[in-house]
Amino acid sequence: MAAACARTVSKVGLSFLETPAARRSGTVSYLLGNVGTHGSRRSYGTGGPGFRSKLFSSVRSGGGRVLGCAFLLGGGLGLYQTMKLSVQQHLAEEEKKASGGGLKLTLYQYKTCPFCSKVRAFLDYHGLPYEIVEVNPVMRQEIKWSVYRKVPILMVDSELQLNDSSVIISSLKTFLTSEGKSLTQILSCYPEMKSLNDKGKEVTEYNNKYWLMLSEADNGVVYPQKGMQKEEMKWRQWADDWLVHLISPNVYRTTGESLASFDYIVREGKFGAVEGFFAKYVGAAAMFVIAKRLKSRHNLQEDVRQDLYKAVNEWVAAIGKSRKFMGGDQPNLADLAVFGVLRVMEGLQAFDDMMENTKVKFWYKRMERATLNHEGLSQRASKQ
Template sequence: MAAACVRTLGRISRCSVPSQTRRTGNFSVQVQLFRGPSRSYGTGDAGFRSRIFSAAPLRGGSRILPCAFFLGAGLGLYQTVKLSFQRQLAAQDSNAPRRELKLTLYQYKTCPFCSKVRAFLDYYGLPYEIVEVNPVMRQEIKWSQYRKVPILMVDGTQLNDSSVIISALKTYLFSTEKTIPEIITYYPELKSKNEKGKEVTEYCNKYWLMLTEAESGKLYLEKDSRKEEMKWRQWADDWLVHLISPNVYRTPREALASFHYIVHEGKFSSFEGFFAKYLGAAAMFLISKRLKRRHNLQDDVRQDLYAAVDDWMSAIGKKRPFMGGEKPNLADLAVYGVLRVMEGLQAFDDMMENTKVERWYRRVEEAAQRHSRRT
């Protein structure tokens, strides 16, 4: 919303001054090994065996056939042991670390969806380059038909939508066989029109990790932990993220402070920055009022933010440091990424003071920073 507002204001500034079918739902992707028609390499039926042993002995005595039989059995045993050894080596190779991916993230720094992706990449220690996109001209992504951020380029393959990016990369990290181009086919695009007639794009299965049953069992050790993770990842996208704008643009003063931060951290020309800061702050203050009505928020939108954060902390409970247990899971990283964009603003300070989220937040922050390898 803020980016769209900034793009409009940027235009004003330039005029003002010279210048495979997959199932959805509750399922786990099964990877099956399909074999061709089987063939038995035995010694044949009883009649065949009797004919061999009843055949006339060859010159040299009756010891040739038994020797040949035991020689064949020995060779068969050798081949069996050899095949077993090769399979063990293949299994060891599949558990070996996979080569590093070349990752480039196109983003707005203050976008909560982009922040989610950065939190994931940082926590898993994936090295990546950042390309800050100008929200007015968006020249940095003019090569893409997809005109939103985040966009993540992975070895030349384009990934869109923050939740798809996270699910696809997590699948790649935990799967022993799948490639990124293969994984991305599990998240097909669905285009439709919203109530205003505008075309929108949604992605199927975007909260699912495409793992085999065995891989899922290793990752999700507790009963229902997978459903819990998916539920709260979706909650972060469908509810929590919509509380950010009404809170950071709650008053004219907060709106101005928010746009000062956006201009400082973003990629703007001097003219764009000037108009974005002052006209953008005024516009977003008015837009935040409309967002409050759209999402049925209270007059004091802080109360909705506090309630959402309290719901999150109640879901984690007192017996575990993260929703993922001893380590953050994808829901932890998503919620942390969304809340992080308010840092340095009054809404963030108020949230820390009036909820119990701070200790959890600092734990996730420390875990993400410990592994960060961004460039």
């Protein structure tokens, strides 16, 4: 609107300059200064009578020309200011989009939960600012307001609740990639499904949670090569259905490792002094027993480390030697999921053993740098 007005003013100015009276007058020469006669322009004070009389005389003799110059100058300045403001607004909008559209994100989590770690890996990589609420795993008072009693939970602008790590990641990735879609609209593409498991307990699952809800054009940008989307979805599901179940049997493999693991959990988690003491020793003993059951349930080998090594090497082999990440030169959602799951073992014996006895080290270090440096933020900004 402002730009149109400025252009109109400029056109009016030009029309004045084209009038016969304006062409006959010498106003422009006066306004620019008689450079040919004096060799340089003279400075005049704005308060002197000589200046006023010459100006008024010039207006009387060639008023159309003066008025045309004024319109032209005003229109040009207006157009410049309008374009400058438009560019500033565009840059501000792009910066806002790159940083997550100005969303206020709050993550309810357990620090050592692999599903929560997956979400943090995604948020960190994409440079999305978020607050963390550490949930007490015993009382869970921090999420007593929620019908959904698991973590992670991501609250958006204190109003919209996102559940399930894979739904959180898929919906946010869709939001960051798509134009004109709200998170509420996107979330409706991942409907809840409630069912009873083998033990008769109600469980909640989500349809389409490994899909990104993109237009054909956006889909081509995210997955430029054939087969990339299916590969990403396959390994994201593999991380949820298989890799994550190898963590507990490995970090609670022996009584000593169980104690070390719970010492880490208590230090990183939200426990009081007395509660932490009981959590460490009672929890370590309980998880040692549970780890044995998990080993049997998932048909793991006697030495569960071998299953961990096999899974990790399978992942590295799927990436291959020609790619830095499964996503190519940049991590994709499968890279972030696997990294998030494995990261929860850092500082424990199982992690050190994995790094020493598998080929995952170089990929893992690249992922660590990518998330710490928020490389996904600059990548998104360059595409916009």
